[in-house]
Structure formats: structure tokens, C-alpha cells
Amino acid sequence: MSLQLINRSPDLKRLRDEGYEIEVRAGHLLVHSVPYVNPRGETAMGTLVSNLTLAGDITARPDSHVAHFVGEHPCNLNGTEMAQIKHASNKTDLGCGIVTDHSFSNKPADGYADYHHKMTRYIEVIGAPARSRDPDLKAQTFRPVAASTDESVFHYVDTASSRAGIQALSMRLARRVAIIGLGGTGSYLLDQLAKTPATEIHLFDGDVFMQHNAFRAPGAPSLAQLEAKAPKVEWFKAIYSNMHARIVAHHCYVDETNINAILGFDMVFICVDKGSVRQMIAAALVANGSSFIDVGMGVEVAGEAHQLLAVCRVTTVTPDRTEHIASRIPMADRDEEDAYNQNIQIADLNAMNAIMAVVKWKKICGFYADEEGEHHSTYSTSMNLLTTDEVTE
Template structure:
């Protein structure tokens, strides 16, 4: 499903064709191997994550300007924290296999046109410092990331849970199968609630 999402959406495909390691995981857009500078002035690799807003199988214009980061907080070439993007720092789980360390906030006046604009802008803000220390530091590795779920529960990406910030909680409901006996007043209410979770 995720590989199809990338190929069918011009902004996601442009990121991948631009050389970024792009994956769609649990309603999030993920770019791996983003070079950054840590407080010790060392060049490291981190992961940039954004909530992905979809309408069916098509990406929408991002209304959320924030992004998440896995790794130490990026710094400038002198080892000082990049305050221009800093929002908050705390470890949190956004969904299965997505645990982040920091949240960034950088909003251009006109907003982000699409996800290519948003993610490429954040990557440049982070990686430009790394290039000043190591000119070969580049997030464009031209590696195609594996983002396909082997057997997805939903026909479409569950972006409602990610927008609400309950992706991690929703994943706790994933189990093999659930049977509901009787779809009267209580059973139909339970079915409606469970249909929005990863339960089969």
C-alpha cells in the first residue's frame, strides 16, 4: 500500500526521485539518514517524521507545519542548538516502530505547498549545518526505503489517528481477531468503534 501511495502522489514521488529515503509508516511520512550536527560538533544521521494528511489515497496540502525528529537535537556548526526550529524535546511513540525525540516548528508565511516542500525545507535547515563540517553530508542517498506493510488492515492509510496524536494508543488495540456476537444496540456500537482500529 505505501509504495503505491508514493508512486501515486506527485509530492511523495518527487521526494523519492530527489534521492531521499522516503517511507510511509502508520500514517506518517518518514525520511531516514538525515545528516545533522550534535552538541559535540559531530555529524550524525537522524530521521525526520511528519504526520501525513490524506484524502483517500491522495495527499492533502499540509495543515500541520510541525515535524518530529529521531536523534539528538540538531545544532549549528558550533554545536549550539538550532533554536529557529526548536519546539519541544521529549521521547514519545507516534505509532508502531515510530518513537521520536524532538518536535520542530518552522512555518513559512505562505505555509507549505505540499509534502515535498515541507520535508525538503526541514531537511535543508538541519543538514546545512552538517555540510559545513562535512561537505559530503547529504540526505539524498538514492536508497529506496521499504515502507510496504505486509498485510494492511485498512484499505487506506489511517491518518485520523496520527492527526489526533493517538497512533501509539491505536496500535495497542492491534490483535489477531475479534468476534462480535449480535449486532443489536450494543453490538453495533462496539462494531462502529472497533472498525476504526487495527483489530481484524
């Protein structure tokens, strides 16, 4: 991906062709072997780093004038720090092994036209004292830089994380996950998980994508696409594989004959509406010491006004917390008269249910702070009330 990006981006290609040691990693551009003078008046080499603004597989105009630096703070010949570029000095983990020591701020009146303009301007300023001592000292070493062997799960660079400076934090989500059931909530779960660096996303569902599914799932299929009656897992894989490269489709229902297929994941999301199936899956996961998040939604028509009452539920089970399963996860099959069994599901509630589950998963992964450690939460639409319990001790 990095070589393709460099070859297709005129500013990056120009930097490489002019002999700069450039590398693209984790949504950032790195220029190695940048000469500077350190606080002791010695000539040293550092690495200049910038986040990348991309339009697909080509660079766009830089959206930030700030640059980062790996090394000591560049100084003048007398050992004083270069105040004209000073921004902040602290260790910053940008992900994938990029840990910077300083950040610089140097903004032209009209901003930077491209990354060649940005990086060479900083290199010129940083290296001026060193070049005054040795005019032949340049960052243009023409030394080749090996292409990164790190394979991304994405087909294009996650510039949202790099732009926000949370690339290292996002990598905590690099886990194997599975979604059982691609109905309303399960499909919104996929929509969210496909935007994370999950190492694999496995989909389990034996249904085909029908017209009623279109009204409670992300996206907007055409009539012709609905008439194709594609398996749900293949339908959603085709959409989200445009972004995430490691989505695995299993066109089957999970039952006793294939239950082993859901074992071994870092997290399993259970999105089924049949209690006996949920019970079978939960029992197998608990016996295996696996973590899972079970989601549920109850909707019924109530009152003379015939309005909907709805509750979204998210219940988390980890190897050290299983005692709440019986009281919090419904395991019995509902009778045919039950309002939930009438398939009352609304897209916004499906999406909310999925978001609640994803937020909890991200807490478990250490992405979000988690002061409560809740293993069960519900949201009631009529009271606009979010409740949590089963707090860890």
C-alpha cells in the first residue's frame, strides 16, 4: 500500500526521486536521516513525521501545518532550541512503532501546497545550522527504505485515526470477532466493526437478504439487488469488504453440528431472537472460557395511543463474570403471540443496540475508559433512561 501511495502521489514520488528517505506507515509520512544540531552542538540525524491527508490512494493538500520529530529538539549552533518552530515536547505514540519526541509549528501564509512543500520546508529550517557547518550535509541520502511488511486490514489507510492522533489506541481493537445473526442489530454491528482494525470479522447467518431487511439495516439496496435474494452474509461482506479486507462469511445457522466454529474468538456478538439458540451458543462459549456480548430488543404496542414502547439490552459475559447470565439473558423461546415475535424492529433502535454493544467492546479492549465495569445495561425509549448494573468488584 505504501509503495502504491508513493507512486500515485506526485508530491511523495518527488520526495523519493530527489533522494529523501521516505516511508509511509500508519497513515503518516516519515522522512528519515534529517540532519540537525542537538543541544550539545553536535550534528545528529532525526526523523520528520507528518500525518497524511488522503483522497483514496493519492495524497491531498495537507490539512495540518504541524509536524512531529523523532530525536532531540533541533537547536541553533549555540545549543539553544529553535524557538521559531517549537510547538510541544513530549513522547507521542502515533502507532505501529512511531513514537515521536517533539512537534513543530511552522505555517506559511497560504499553508502548504503539498507534502513535498511541507517536508522540505521543515527540513530546510531544521537543518540550516548543521548545513552552515557542513554544506554537504543533506537529508537527500538516496538511501533506499524497505517497504513496510505490515499488512493492514483496510484497503486504504485509516487517516481518521492518524489525523486524530489515536492510531496506537485504535490498534487495541485489533482482535478476532464474530457476529452471529445479521438481522437489524447484527448488520449495524458490522457497520461499526468494519471501521476498526479488527484482525478478522466472521459473519454467521443462514438467511437471505430480503425486502424487510432493507428497512432495518444500513445502506440502501436497489430493487434489483433485493430480487437477487443473496445470502445475508455474502450481501454484507460484499459491501464492507470495500473497506475491510478480512471479513469472512459463513452462510449457515449456528447449531450443535457447527458450534465449534464460533470458539476461539476474542469477542462474539450474539444477535439472535430465539432463546433456545441463544442458550446453546452461550453455554458453549461459557464452557470454552470465551467472552461474548448478547444484545436484545423488546418492542411492543401500548396504550390507547398505540405507541411503541422499546427497551434495548446489552449483556456482557467474560470468563470471570458469568453468574448474571440466568437473570439477565432471556433463554426461553417466546410464544407466537409475543409482540417481539411479531418482528417489531426499528432501524434506529437496531443501530442504538449495536452502538451500545460496540462501545462496551471498546471498553473491554481498553479503547474507552471504563469506570463502572458494567456487564449489563438497558435503554428505555419511553423514559429516555439508560441503566447499568452488574458492576465488577
